[in-house]
Amino acid sequence: MKIINKDLASLKRLVQTKTQQLTDLKVESAVRDIIANVIEKGDAAVKAYEAQFDNVDVTDFKLSQAVIDDAYANLDPQVKDALLLAKRNITSFHEKEKATGFIDAEQPGVLRGQKLLPLKRVGLYVPGGTAAYPSTLLMSALPAKIAGVSEVIMVTPPQVDGINPAVLAAAKIAGVDAIYQVGGAQAIAALAYGTESIPAVDKIIGPGNVFVATAKKQVFGQVAIDMVAGPSEIGILADDSADPRQLAADLLSQAEHDQRARPILITDSADLAQAVSDNVTSQLKVLPREAIATEAVNEKGFIAVVAKVEEMFDLMNTVAPEHLEVQLKNPTQYLNLIKNAGSVFLGRYASEPLGDYVAGPNHILPTSGTARFSSPLGVYDFVKRTSFIQYTKDALAKEAPAITTLARVEGLEGHARAIESRFDTYYD
Numbered sequence: 001m002k003i004i005n006k007d008l009a010s011l012k013r014l015v016q017t018k019t020q021q022l023t024d025l026k027v028e029s030a031v032r033d034i035i036a037n038v039i040e041k042g043d044a045a046v047k048a049y050e051a052q053f054d055n056v057d058v059t060d061f062k063l064s065q066a067v068i069d070d071a072y073a074n075l076d077p078q079v080k081d082a083l084l085l086a087k088r089n090i091t092s093f094h095e096k097e098k099a100t101g102f103i104d105a106e107q108p109g110v111l112r113g114q115k116l117l118p119l120k121r122v123g124l125y126v127p128g129g130t131a132a133y134p135s136t137l138l139m140s141a142l143p144a145k146i147a148g149v150s151e152v153i154m155v156t157p158p159q160v161d162g163i164n165p166a167v168l169a170a171a172k173i174a175g176v177d178a179i180y181q182v183g184g185a186q187a188i189a190a191l192a193y194g195t196e197s198i199p200a201v202d203k204i205i206g207p208g209n210v211f212v213a214t215a216k217k218q219v220f221g222q223v224a225i226d227m228v229a230g231p232s233e234i235g236i237l238a239d240d241s242a243d244p245r246q247l248a249a250d251l252l253s254q255a256e257h258d259q260r261a262r263p264i265l266i267t268d269s270a271d272l273a274q275a276v277s278d279n280v281t282s283q284l285k286v287l288p289r290e291a292i293a294t295e296a297v298n299e300k301g302f303i304a305v306v307a308k309v310e311e312m313f314d315l316m317n318t319v320a321p322e323h324l325e326v327q328l329k330n331p332t333q334y335l336n337l338i339k340n341a342g343s344v345f346l347g348r349y350a351s352e353p354l355g356d357y358v359a360g361p362n363h364i365l366p367t368s369g370t371a372r373f374s375s376p377l378g379v380y381d382f383v384k385r386t387s388f389i390q391y392t393k394d395a396l397a398k399e400a401p402a403i404t405t406l407a408r409v410e411g412l413e414g415h416a417r418a419i420e421s422r423f424d425t426y427y428d
């Protein structure tokens with residue numbers, strides 16, 4: 001893995017060039033064509049794209065309940081237990097995110113409030129191009145259910161040998177209402193605009209590769225989206241107290257997701273940097289997904305050596321990684337230095353895959369530097385807020401002069417008259 005020794009300003013520039021560009025023009029234009037075709041030709045276009053990109057001739061997009069029940073009934077008990085443990089921990093964590101509305105009656109004659117309503121129908125994208133992700137399904141479906149969404153539907157790419165049974169079983173465990181075998185940008189287009197057999201939804205949730213993330217950006221406005229969650233990332237801050245073998249393993253855990261994944265280590269120890277780089281080289285060889293991980297390590301990955309701990313955090317806040325591991329002595333003391341990160345893992349035993357599978361906090365997180373302004377997926381992503389107002393005549397009378405003044409400043413005479421019509425001052 002490349003080791004870079006440069007001043008902080010140069011390292012920050014390097015981070016920016018290595019950040020996944022959210023506007024890859026070739027992908028943008030390919031995705032635009034796919035969406036236009038799905039809008040125009042519906043199921044026929046989706047079917048053609050599935051044959052082209054996934055080599056599957058799909059006859060029925062919607063999976064039958066019998067196929068799902070069968071997958072659940074035949075699931076390896078150890079896998080079922082692991083999914084159920086994950087479900088318990090995800091549920092107990094996300095229950096704490098539930099919010100209620102409020103009523104404010106503090107001013108005489110004034111009632112103000114906000115009510116929360118679950119979304120009606122959401123579409124979950126469960127990635128499936130190069131690996132199956134039952135864990136990701138739990139991470140999106142369980143918060144949707146906790147929020148009270150009435151209809152939770154799911155899409156995932158079809159597979160030549162059928163969709164991975166663990167994904168189907170996880171869907172049953174999480175209470176997903178319907179599963180459609182369709183992936184990539186065509187799935188996002190179908191969820192946004194609807195086709196003859198796939199219903200349009202109010203919001204599209206879930207991560208995916210660059211085609212999926214780009215399609216979500218392009219359909220935003222027609223539907224809501226959760227965030228731009230693309231290829232996985234890990235940023236690690238470590239000093240010489242960390243174990244280079246473990247750091248290399250954690251970097252590779254995310255590199256193996258995608259050629260475009262970003263594994264980054266920032267340290268103040270040149271010896272540690274070299275040891276991690278050597279370990280990455282040797283550990284790569286044992287990974288079944290060696291080719292994918294190697295490309296991610298070489299293209300997006302690097303190890304930066306900086307002078308002191310403050311510079312580590314400064315640089316990592318520029319990266320704004322999806323996952324941030326803090327493998328420094330007494331890691332909790334640094335929490336206040338972290339400004340941009342999707343999810344933080346403190347200390348040697350909080351290895352990133354702990355959060356991927358069972359700890360409970362959501363693993364659907366902002367990527368590509370968007371942790372500067374986005375949050376982990378949560379129950380709050382499945383609810384919308386509506387505010388309400390009620391005034392008595394006396395309460396309105398007190399504030400009417402301010403309203404009519406502001407209305408006339410904006411040149412909106414009709415607004416002023418609407419207020420004045422409630423009082424004797426009203427004239428035609």
Ligand SMILES: NC(=O)c1ccc[n+]([C@@H]2O[C@H](COP(=O)([O-])OP(=O)(O)OC[C@H]3O[C@@H](n4cnc5c(N)ncnc54)[C@H](O)[C@@H]3O)[C@@H](O)[C@H]2O)c1
Pocket residue numbers: 030053054126127128129130131133136157158182183184185186207208209210211212229230231232257258261363364365
């Ligand atoms: N943030 C998270 O929570 C999280 C969780 C799991 C996975 N991930 C990420 O999700 C991604 C999964 O990617 P994936 O590829 O395995 O699955 P995917 O389901 O996201 O994408 C596969 C689909 O991409 C489409 N596609 C492939 N090549 C194409 C091309 N040339 N043109 C147009 N469309 C094409 C196909 O339709 C295929 O069905 C990875 O980047 C992984 O890091 C993120």
Ligand SMILES: N[C@H](CO)Cc1c[nH]c[nH+]1
Pocket residue numbers: 133135136232233254322356363364365
């Ligand atoms: N690390 C991914 C989120 O970026 C989630 C995941 C699912 N399975 C394994 N990993």
Ligand SMILES: [Zn+2]
Pocket residue numbers: 232253254257353356
């Ligand atoms: Zn992962």
